[in-house]
Amino acid sequence: MRLNETPLLSAEEIGRRVAELAAAVSADYTGRELLLVAVLKGSIVFMADLLRQLTVPATVEFIRARSYEKTRPQGPIEFTYFPERPIAGKHVLVIEDIVDTGGTAAAILERFTADHPASLALCALLDKPARRETPVPIRYAGFTIDDHFVVGYGLDYDQRGRELPDIRILEQE
Ligand code: IMP
Numbered sequence: 001m002r003l004n005e006t007p008l009l010s011a012e013e014i015g016r017r018v019a020e021l022a023a024a025v026s027a028d029y030t031g032r033e034l035l036l037v038a039v040l041k042g043s044i045v046f047m048a049d050l051l052r053q054l055t056v057p058a059t060v061e062f063i064r065a066r067s068y069e070k071t072r073p074q075g076p077i078e079f080t081y082f083p084e085r086p087i088a089g090k091h092v093l094v095i096e097d098i099v100d101t102g103g104t105a106a107a108i109l110e111r112f113t114a115d116h117p118a119s120l121a122l123c124a125l126l127d128k129p130a131r132r133e134t135p136v137p138i139r140y141a142g143f144t145i146d147d148h149f150v151v152g153y154g155l156d157y158d159q160r161g162r163e164l165p166d167i168r169i170l171e172q173e
Pocket residue numbers: 039042073096097098099100101102103104105148149150151155156157
């Protein structure tokens with residue numbers, strides 16, 4: 001794995017932006033209790049940093065999604081892990097690391113809508129609109145990035161690179 005030496009997003013930039021997102025989420029959900037549903041595995045670092053800065057009470061669940069066909073990411077999605085407790089009547093905020101084609105986030109929002117949450121919104125650290133195939137409403141977006149494959153801050157390439165504190169572009173081998 002060869003990474004660009006200059007971070008696309010430094011740990012400091014990420015930290016500042018996550019604080020802004022946490023402030024916006026806290027303001028919007030004042031007086032309500034939030035349920036954060038983190039999309040495994042890439043969003044765990046982002047979710048942990050966001051969670052610690054919320055000023056509204058929040059519970060946490062996880063979901064894991066996978067494309068049936070690896071070669072066709074825009075194909076059907078299956079959920080290999082699903083929240084343990086019902087989301088009906090809850091104010092649900094889905095936490096994604098990155099919205100790329102949009103297929104994963106769209107499938108999660110569609111599936112959750114069927115369970116009648118009190119409200120449902122999406123928060124994504126990164127938005128890569130150049131590759132969007134399925135439109136998806138991102139209520140809270142950290143950064144919009146160009147069409148690069150990135151790793152770090154929880155995001156991986158073949159399970160590697162999640163431990164990096166900043167976000168770096170994967171160079172073509
Ligand atoms: P989508 O369904 O195409 O929007 O893809 C969503 C998932 O693909 C993300 O949650 C990531 O796990 C993965 N992904 C997409 N782009 C990147 C990237 O640049 N780096 C790491 N993972 C990515």
